[in-house]
Amino acid sequence: MQLNANIPDGPLAEKWDNHRFASKLVNPANRRKYKIIVVGTGLAGASASATLAEQGYNVSTFCIQDSPRRAHSIAAQGGINAAKNYQNDGDSIMRLFYDTIKGGDFRSREANVYRLAQVSNNIIDQCVAQGVPFAREYGGTLANRSFGGAQVSRTFYARGQTGQQLLLGAYSALSRQIKTGKVTMHTRQEMMELVLVDGKARGIITRNIITGELEKHAADAVILATGGYGNAYYLSTNAMASNVTAAWRAHKKGAGFANPCFVQIHPTCIPVHGDYQSKLTLMSESLRNDGRVWVPKKPGDTRKPVSIPEEDRDYYLENKYPSFGNLVPRDVASRNAKEQCDAGKGVGNTHLAVYLDFSEAIRRDGQETILKKYGNLFQMYEKITDSNPLHEPMMIYPAVHYTMGGLWVDYNLMTNIDGLFAIGECNFSDHGANRLGASALMQGLADGYFIVGTSVANYLGSSDHTQVTTEDSEFKTAEEDVKNRLAKLLQASTARDEDKVTVDEIHKELGLLLWDNCGMARNREGLEKALQELPAIQDKFWNNVYIPGTGEELNQSLERAGRLADFLEFAEIMIRDALEREESCGCHLREESQTEENEAKRDDENFSFVSVWEHKGSGETPTLHKEALHFENVTPSQRSYK
């Protein structure tokens, strides 16, 4: 596997300019001769589709939902960062770059992250011009807030629905291009396979979710914008249909998968309340500004929270981290909640929750002030749990939220397969081992609006292109493979009736295995155990799972089964990656790698690299490659919150 990051020469601040100047172009009159496939219509996919169509390419865009407006980018609440320095509080491109690379615990590329900070400003201008109704000051200028512990106010927002408004902006630009005919939109189409011709990405096979028909689509380049793989854990804050299938198909065709073990686990989510639960809901982490986190001192204390006197409560974050207290970063807060629950001090029916208590803040500031700040969150919490945080403490627990890992890409956002690009959450590029709040939206739109267009032109302008059609043998073979895979999924289970299982039962089993052994804190023993137990779950899936209906109709069980089959394979490289990375960094603690104070200890000497996995065929052990990270402009430092 050849891994050349293709980082441009020159000083950090000039690399992007140098690169754009050095990149090949495609003459406007020639662009109409090319066709580009874009899979996914979240922030990255919708913005890329619209932008490429505006430039004159013919674009075919695919999404699994009934409308391109539904992608899970829509659920992002908080905001989007940009280095505008509108607040005159000392922000700059350099500072946004530094915060992002430090937030990622020095596991991302300097050049990529710097470019992200550079184009962040263009994103805001673009979205404003589209009519995105950002929050405004009374004088009419754009409002900003500080987010996720940043020391400057650089986050732009549209109430608590920033993701929705940015996505609708990109969707409107996409809709305009659908109207012009430059984008052909294929809704309810799932990408089942990537097609390579002469080693280059030249098309995809899709399944029409309504009719079950398979379709072949050929193009000159393929862009994947298919999101993250958080649903490997079954329970996450992701949408139900979020999946790894497109990325995994690309991986099995030769694309490297980078840092699969880097998963962000968000500390303030509504806890699991029953085994029928289908998803977890995020509560904004701003709640920790006023809420105090505690558990009973005595394990198994079943008294109601209000009946537990102060001396029997352990405000463990305040006690352990006196200077940061309840405001420690996401990973530290998550890990400590798990530790308390593991020690038997968890609260609620499931004992997998900790209290987030507003009673002191209410006594101090008054009910009105607290409601002004958090009223909508309290309402949302009450709607789901039927409990009012004004009267009893909230219960929270960490949940899988975002995946920093993804397909390996070079500076051009191209995978190691020629002509296959990956943008947004489905690539690994900008967030290192941990993503800062309000930077996922920034990255999705940076990739789609401002970066991938340059890359596509450079690729098309510098490579020889043979004409391909969907009648070529490569397309027929790929379609045949998909057919066989679907048939294998649908073949009647030979298991006895009592041994038959549903897709969701297996998915929950996989989720639990990953959550317990490859979650916030990992150790060699647990990871090796998980690796040993995984094949039994895979076997059970292929032998005992029961999928009703046929492949020639709308069949939601079959859709879920196909996605789970890929999660089951993908889980192996997640676990292996976690096993190989014997350091604690970013979002995860490797238990063997701790400081004397039991905090995460990063190991720059041995692990300052991107791990890139290569698929070696079914049943073969995947190979690990390493892309070394070089820091010329920043000095990696160890974090401390005591």
Next chain:
Amino acid sequence: MSTSHNNIDLSLEIWRQKNSRTLGDFETYQLQSISTDMSFLEMLDVLNEKLTREGKEPVAFDHDCREGICGTCGAVVNGIAHGPEPETTLCQLHMRHFDSGDTIVIEPFRSRAFPVQKDLIVDRGALDRVIQAGGYVSVNTGGTPDGNAIPIPSPTAELAMDAASCIGCGACVASCPNGSAMLFTGAKISQFSLLPQGQPERKERALAMVKAMDKEGFGNCTNERECEAVCPKGISIRNIARMNREFVKASFF
């Protein structure tokens, strides 16, 4: 997590329809011991797991984010789109709002412009085509002025945001006796007519979107206000009034 863990027994009458070419009918299902902490869709998950284990075909229904923002889910529950709770999508409706012994009738969002595809799933592509007719500001990527070069008074931005909050679920259409999409279309036309960015194309947008709405088979507004009553995001029918003014102005002035 409520301190009361009630379980309830339910009788469900659900619309089953194999595809858009066949006729459908109601089928009755019994569910026991449904936790009142479940969401409505989790209750349907439990039913589907049960049906699957019995070798029967599960009920097809649309859903995705399950946090009330993507607009994918929706069904008519006991005659009300998204069910009985105000400003709540179906995924955010919880079973504690039902009693043991209740019969719940669940139907797809029915409307001429929303053909049923299977069971509770309908095709809402018509709404996308209304947006494609003009629900955008025609700017290409790049070359836009600095974000602060277009000052917008905060109250105006908030009004535009009220309209822009629409999640495109189609409940308004499903609950309108005329199958009108005017709340949906009015919200988008309002957002842009309120903002300076929307001014250059203001007239063309109003005319084109109204025309597209008619072409898709959506009906007209007769001020029933059913749409506003079921809208999970509380979009006001003032947006319909604004759309009408925009349309009249664009037609005659």
